[in-house]
Amino acid sequence: MRRRFVSSLVLLAAFVAGGSAPLRTGAWFVDCDADLYCAAATIAAENDAKIGIRIGRQATGSWQVSFVPGSFDLDPAQTLALSIDGGPKVSFHPGEDFLAYGTDRPEFHLTDVTLAERILRGMEKGQRMDLMLAASDGSSHVFSASLKGFASALSHIEEAQKRPAGERQVAAPQGLPVHPSMAGATPLADGGKGPRGIPARVYEQHVRQSACEALDSAGLKDAAIVAGRLDARSRLFGIPCTNSGGRVTYRLYRIETGEIGGVETLYFALFLPDFGWAGTDLLENVSFDETTGTLTMRAGRDSGGGCASKAVHRWQGWRFALQDYRIDTACKGGPAESWRQVYREETK
Template sequence: MRIILLVLLALAPFAALAAEPAQRFDGWTSTCVETKVGPDCRIVTEAAAQDGARAVRLAAQRSPQKDAPPHLVLTLLGLRAPLTRPRLALAVDGGPPLRFGVGADMTVAAGAEPDTLDLRLSDGASRRLLPFLRRGKALQTTIMAEGADPAGVAPVGAEIPLPGFGAAAAAVDGRQKRTDRPDALSELIGGANAAARAGLIRDVTRGAIPETLRKLMVARDCPVWDEAEANPSFLAEQSFAADLGSGRTLWAIVCSSGATNVGFALFVEDPSKVAGRFELQLFAAFTESLGWSGVETLSNVSYEPEKRRLTAIEKGRAAGDCGVYGAWEWVGEAFRMIEYRVKEECDGVGEPSKFPIMFRGDR
């Protein structure tokens, strides 16, 4: 009895106190349940399945703890046949799909309701997909059993409408008091953070990129700009532009994307120049085998206009325990390196901002 009481006491801070009224944002519903440590929130939408199940539900969940990451969970409702080691393919607006299998990127478990199956994406996979839930119009999902005979086990397909997700995410941020914090959902998905609201940084769709810059990207032999592709990759929609001041603009244009890294080519636009208006930026990089060298692309780029700080993280693997971390500061004419960290051993320990330091500049 004493052990049971101790367990109940340990769980008491997380016990639900009250469920709040749901909020609707187009096809999304935002709900929060008040607990003793704060509101536990989720954003949910649902779409009819084309085959293999009755419907597919997509949820973004976040618990109230300060460091709790958001998670994306796909739930198959009314599953008509078991799916052995399901594989997941996700595409936005008809672009090439991103594929996930059971393992580091996704775990699978029976759902809370009968004939349901939960596909829970990892922290890294969730963070990578979150921006597309705001940018796109529809998320095409396909789930099928690994190695199954297509004639024997029907795949589950659905098209999930995306409008409204950004507004729902902002509502959750406000309820959990994360607004304008670096870990806010609005910060992770972009488009609704403080810099975006001030007009200092903005999304750039493929069609909105200046024609001169488009030609430069095609000439660079970037996979997501391959003109031979019938369907341009939706990964190009991660591109962004930021105000550098003095009339200059930073253009961060997606060039390639792999399982864990998205490569960007960065250009500084100076409208005062007649020729060479878009200048490709070169950056120093370090590896133990080659030492210091110059590179024309950076991985997983972000920019903070208020600090004029550019950050890039090249992961050695999805866990993020090895790779490269770099930070640069815009000083009016160029980006100056202020910090560079490298960790080549993938040993399950550490995070990019704490990798061994290779260079630190004066601030």
């Protein structure tokens, strides 16, 4: 595969596929070489600094999402983030979610295929992409690129390669050496800080697996983050997911605080009067008492006619154990102690 790099709009054509004069569609240039390696490219800019962005694939391969910082002095040891149309920032961690390849100037590829595919699909529908990078002097920078014409550029590649429309699988490069600047790169255990003080790893898992509202949406921007220490090795984070009439649902995560920094989504028991017990990863209106390790859920009456409920869980070494579960079967309100008790932990 021919690799060329860009430092200005004048050189953008050389950053595509290296074939004939590239086609321009909106803010993007697209071209294919003789072997049907095709790529679309554009420029992301911050004042006078420019970064080349490339989306390309071989005739029978998966997409690759990459960028070249040009003269920008990027710190490859720091987390980078991407955002479409000002939406949630999706973070990529060095050595795990992105890597630099090449022997001369590095080209940085997104290697977490789940996140990269999400970005790629978002680019098709979006108007602007922001790339948030850290410089070697510690300063933060935001490079913006227009997505006008990007969807058309992908369609042109699909037609040229005679491949089905809509295939958006992403893969890391094969056969290219890792650039010396990122040889042996290791990410921070918790991924650094994400939105509203949430560890980036926790936030990214939340973004990957859920269709929750954005944290800065009108419904969730004032909803509290639930957080506390579970034990010497882990912490709890509850991230708001939805808000309906003041009823805020949360998805809860446990993150290890040691060198591994693993993240686990927590699941809980849910009692449905008409069906019995079920499992859920969403709890409503939760609070956590770090001193006692007690997690309390209090759900309001739902639109399906279900009455209020309250559940109390206690952290016990490696999981939350259900201690008490009550339902206001009469829908009359009042103290939870007067409600029907559907579960009580047996005392030994």
